[in-house]
Amino acid sequence: MLLAGALTLLGIVTMSGWLAESTRQYSWSVGRTTNLRVAAGTLLSQLQDAEVGQRGYLLTEDRQYLKPYEAASVAVDRTIATLRRLVEGNPEEIGIVERLTSLATDKREELAQTIELMEAGRRDEALAIVRTGRGLRLMDEARRSLGDLITPADAQLDTQLAAMNSQARQSLWVANLGGMFILLVVGAAVWIALQYTRDLVQAQQAIQALNDSLEQRVSDRTMDLQRANDEIQRFAYIVSHDLRAPLVNVMGFTSEFEAGLASVSAHLDRQPADGDDAIASEARRAVKEDLPEAIAFIRASTTKMDRLINAILALSRQGSRTLNPEPVSMQVLLENVAASVRHQASELGCVIDIAGPLPQIVSDRLALEQVFGNLVDNAIKYLDPARTGRISIRARDDGSRLTFEVEDNGRGIAPQDHERIFELFRRSGVQDRPGEGIGLANVRALVRRLQGEVGVDSVPGQGSIFRISLPKILTLSPENTAHDA
Structure with missing residues (x-):
């Protein structure tokens, strides 16, 4: 009609x-x-x-x-x-x-x-x-x-x-x-509008009746979720501590074993090797070759496990830390981040370019430093030695949000790994650089706590662009106001 x-x-x-x-x-x-x-x-x-x-x-x-x-x-x-x-x-x-x-x-x-x-x-x-x-x-x-x-x-x-x-x-x-x-x-x-209005009023009354009970259910479930989150954080913290105790014992006994092995090795060195039988020769070879190699493997494994435990502890602490929104000059913050890695970048012949002036944002300063510090550190770590390294940082205004881009001309990331690299303990490409696959997972967790999103565009052999979208003003929500457990 x-x-x-x-x-x-x-x-x-x-x-x-x-x-x-x-x-x-x-x-x-x-x-x-x-x-x-x-x-x-x-x-x-x-x-x-x-x-x-x-x-x-x-x-x-x-x-x-x-x-x-x-x-x-x-x-x-x-x-x-x-x-x-x-x-x-x-x-x-x-x-x-x-x-x-x-x-x-x-x-x-x-x-x-x-x-x-x-x-x-x-x-x-x-x-x-x-x-x-x-x-x-x-x-x-x-x-x-x-x-x-x-x-x-x-x-x-x-x-x-x-x-x-x-x-x-x-x-x-x-x-x-x-x-x-x-x-x-x-x-x-x-006439149709009146009919629709009557139906709408009835629907609103029904919705209001549901809302009266829904608010309570949402509140109960939010509290349950918060308690579960706190329990997970406490569990990660306790497990990390429980894992560290036997790990410290293993590292300690490994040191004692290494000291004892040194004494045995010194004793064997004082004995003439001419009269050794087969068993003595095998023992001498074990002391000189097999046991030091085994101890090296044990030390490498315990060191890696120690780093993983420390990373888990860091993640659990990040989830419980209270965010503190404050005015932050992104120009100053990113210049400080670049200054902290300038010596490492200079040794590799890498140029870090900050396209300023960058805008100011109201957010958590420590979280921002960790996010951009991790991204710049990763960009330097995975530079392509075949060409001069270049890292560019820029920002654009998207209305109520700001989008920051960290671009490099490094190795690049395969398309199937664009999402995988943000998962805990997952890495991409040739594993010839130190790391446990925790950095980008921590970046995503921090960015989400800052009410933002992070993603990557990358072409293998050409480089990568990490994009971070953040609100201009961070408004704290219940999950962002949790206190330390």
Whole structure:
């Protein structure tokens, strides 16, 4: 129904536009016809005024009678120019106007000749020209020509006025019928709106009834989730401590074992090797080769496990740390991050470019330092030795958020690993650099706590772009206000 009403309104607007254009054209045509008729009548009147002035002068020899003649003679040229402009494009009317122009010229010449004779004192000759009747014939022909111009103009004017009246009636009918239909549509739309409003009120009442219980359920589940999160963090903390105790024992006993092995090795070194039997030779080889290698493996494994435990502890502490939003100059923060790795970058011939000035943000300073420090450190770690390293940091304003980009021209990351690198203990590419696969997982966790998102675009062999979207102002939520467990 609304579509039908819209189509009807469109039809009325279109029809009104067409009628307005037609009315404009008719108005122009009526105006032209009216002006043509007025100009024709004016020309006849001016010729008559000129003739009257001539007759008065011939009869009285008073030059006062020449004033209307002189004024009319000058005005005739302007009136003929107006007629020519009005009949442009109409060959028939142009012919009539040219004939009128010729007649007017002849008439003015006849009048001017008699006046010149009169002024020369040849009054009888001037009157003789008048008595020939030539001037009367010229005026009669001018009247007939003007009639040929005025009569069709009057007929055309009547036709145009009739057409305008017809269009006005059509416009009235269209407006009335369209208005009635629109009123019908509006009435139906109002009825539907009332029905919809009643249904909406009922739905709102039902939703309100659900909300009354939903808020309590959401609050209960939020508390359960917070308790579960706290339990997970405490569990990670306790497990890390429990793992560290036997690890410390292993590392300690390994040191004692290494010291004892050194004593045995020293003792064997003091014994001559010439009299060794097979068992003694095997023992000497174990002390010199096998056992040191085993101890090295044990030390490498315990060191790696120690790093993993420390990383788990760091992650658990990050989840419980209270965020502290404050105004942070990203220009200063990133310059400090770049300064902290400048020596390492210089050794590798890497350039760090910060496209400033960077905007200010209200967020947690420590978390931002950890996020960007980790990304810059990773970019330096995975530079491509085949080309000069370059790391670019820039930002753009996305309304209520800021997007930071850390771009490098390093090794790049395979497409299938773009999401995988943000998982805990997962890494991409050749594992020829130290690390446990925790850094980017920590970056994503921190960015999400800062109400942001992090992603990567990368092409192997060309480089990577890490994008971080953050709100300009961090607003703390319940999960971001947790206190240390």
